[in-house]
Amino acid sequence: MKNPKVAFTTLGCRMNQFETSAMEEQFARKGYNLTSFDDIADIYIVNTCTVTNDADRTSRKLLRQAKRRNPNAVVVATGCYAQVSPEKLAEIEEIDLVIGNSHKTAVYEIVENFINERRQDKVFIDNIFRKNEFETFQISTFYEGARPILKVQEGCNSFCSFCIIPFARGKVRSANPEDVVNQIKLLVDKGYKEIVLTGTQLSQYGYDHKKANLYQLLKQIIKIEGLYRVRLSSMGVSEIDENLLDLITSEEKIAAHFHLSLQSASDKVLKDMKRNYTLSQYIRIVNEIVKRRPDTAIGTDIITGFPTETRQDFEESVKVIKDLPFAYIHVFTYSQREGTSAQKFGDKVYPQEKKERTKIMMQISQEKNKAFRKRYVDKELEVLTISEKNGKKVGLTSNYIHVKFNGNVDLNSIQKVKLTRIGTERENNEGILVC
Numbered sequence: 001m002k003n004p005k006v007a008f009t010t011l012g013c014r015m016n017q018f019e020t021s022a023m024e025e026q027f028a029r030k031g032y033n034l035t036s037f038d039d040i041a042d043i044y045i046v047n048t049c050t051v052t053n054d055a056d057r058t059s060r061k062l063l064r065q066a067k068r069r070n071p072n073a074v075v076v077a078t079g080c081y082a083q084v085s086p087e088k089l090a091e092i093e094e095i096d097l098v099i100g101n102s103h104k105t106a107v108y109e110i111v112e113n114f115i116n117e118r119r120q121d122k123v124f125i126d127n128i129f130r131k132n133e134f135e136t137f138q139i140s141t142f143y144e145g146a147r148p149i150l151k152v153q154e155g156c157n158s159f160c161s162f163c164i165i166p167f168a169r170g171k172v173r174s175a176n177p178e179d180v181v182n183q184i185k186l187l188v189d190k191g192y193k194e195i196v197l198t199g200t201q202l203s204q205y206g207y208d209h210k211k212a213n214l215y216q217l218l219k220q221i222i223k224i225e226g227l228y229r230v231r232l233s234s235m236g237v238s239e240i241d242e243n244l245l246d247l248i249t250s251e252e253k254i255a256a257h258f259h260l261s262l263q264s265a266s267d268k269v270l271k272d273m274k275r276n277y278t279l280s281q282y283i284r285i286v287n288e289i290v291k292r293r294p295d296t297a298i299g300t301d302i303i304t305g306f307p308t309e310t311r312q313d314f315e316e317s318v319k320v321i322k323d324l325p326f327a328y329i330h331v332f333t334y335s336q337r338e339g340t341s342a343q344k345f346g347d348k349v350y351p352q353e354k355k356e357r358t359k360i361m362m363q364i365s366q367e368k369n370k371a372f373r374k375r376y377v378d379k380e381l382e383v384l385t386i387s388e389k390n391g392k393k394v395g396l397t398s399n400y401i402h403v404k405f406n407g408n409v410d411l412n413s414i415q416k417v418k419l420t421r422i423g424t425e426r427e428n429n430e431g432i433l434v435c
Contacts, residue, residue: 007041012049048081052335067094080168100125128170146412153199161342177212193228203239231255249292257400265317297327297399305354307345329365
């Protein structure tokens with residue numbers, strides 16, 4: 001195959017984004033040309049998500065579209081959906097290869113063998129719970145604008161009743177702390193200012209090897225000379241002890257932005273979800289963070305329409321959530337996942353009722369996001385310039401406000417910008433962008 005083209009598309013989380021870019025690098029090093037997923041390519045690889053039924057449907061749609069775009073192309077499904085439902089994907093005639101997370105680091109070799117007819121298997125998957133060691137890609141060029149994403153942990157030991165992800169990612173495996181520190185030093189030496197740490201459940205870092213927990217890892221990271229900022233992905237409040245709480249609220253190098261999944265503001269529903277905290281414990285952590293570091297952006301996840309969530313439970317949750325200092329809320333409509341313990345509850349909330357609850361929660365999210373950004377109008381904030389859009393620079397504050405501004409400045413530079421007004425998705429203006 002002369003000058004072969006490969007196209008990737010990614011659904012889901014930052015870990016998938018990291019892993020897609022690592023796979024892109026593998027193919028590029030071997031002489032493949034990377035192209036858009038909308039173009040004609042020789043190989044299409046969809047890094048799937050399976051957190052909801054909608055994610056499954058979108059994955060299948062993209063895979064079928066790829067084969068229609070080029071019937072002669074090799075179409076590959078990898079990622080979480082491929083790991084938990086390989087048989088369903090293997091039945092789709094448009095798909096040539098199904099490669100689970102258990103084999104994700106070997107995607108290039110598997111595809112090459114398939115093309116060269118050295119192996120004709122369609123499905124590549126092992127029991128993800130047999131994975132005991134942290135396995136990641138060697139990657140040197142990946143960055144998200146000016147913000148490299150670094151996967152330091154994979155897997156989750158919580159097994160919430162609604163969640164399929166432990167079955168897709170396995171038990172907790174963590175990178176060695178010295179490897180993390182060395183990788184960040186390399187990135188800083190390349191000139192990057194902000195590093196984003198990611199994992200399936202980042203706050204469970206170190207649960208496996210006991211060489212360092214997240215607090216101890218961060219203590220090492222913040223000592224790295226030249227590092228401007230480290231940003232943390234989603235954490236669990238039950239894993240934030242007093243040491244970690246003190247550190248994230250006092251250390252300026254740690255971005256003032258924490259995503260703390262709540263899922264429900266009802267203790268009864270939280271218990272049915274098998275969340276390992278109570279509502280009062282969650283509220284204490286959130287309020288303590290904001291009290292100690294008032295500019296902090298707190299994000300969360302909320303599931304609407306869980307089978308045991310009554311209308312009264314939902315209305316009580318709404319009251320609590322309105323009072324909490326969230327900067328944004330990611331809203332998910334409950335989706336029954338085969339293999340999870342929540343299956344025993346059935347799917348008791350009518351679809352129209354779920355839709356209504358989701359709409360209400362999304363409206364609350366929009367109001368909270370606008371109110372959070374409005375606090376900073378007419379204030380000067382320090383931003384990291386991460387991209388350029390429509391002739392203007394886009395910067396990101398420590399507390400996750402995206403800012404558009406004029407200026408002949410380099411990407412990956414730090415600027416002070418006075419925020420003039422809240423922007424809208426339709427406007428090309430200065431000021432605070434929709435986050």
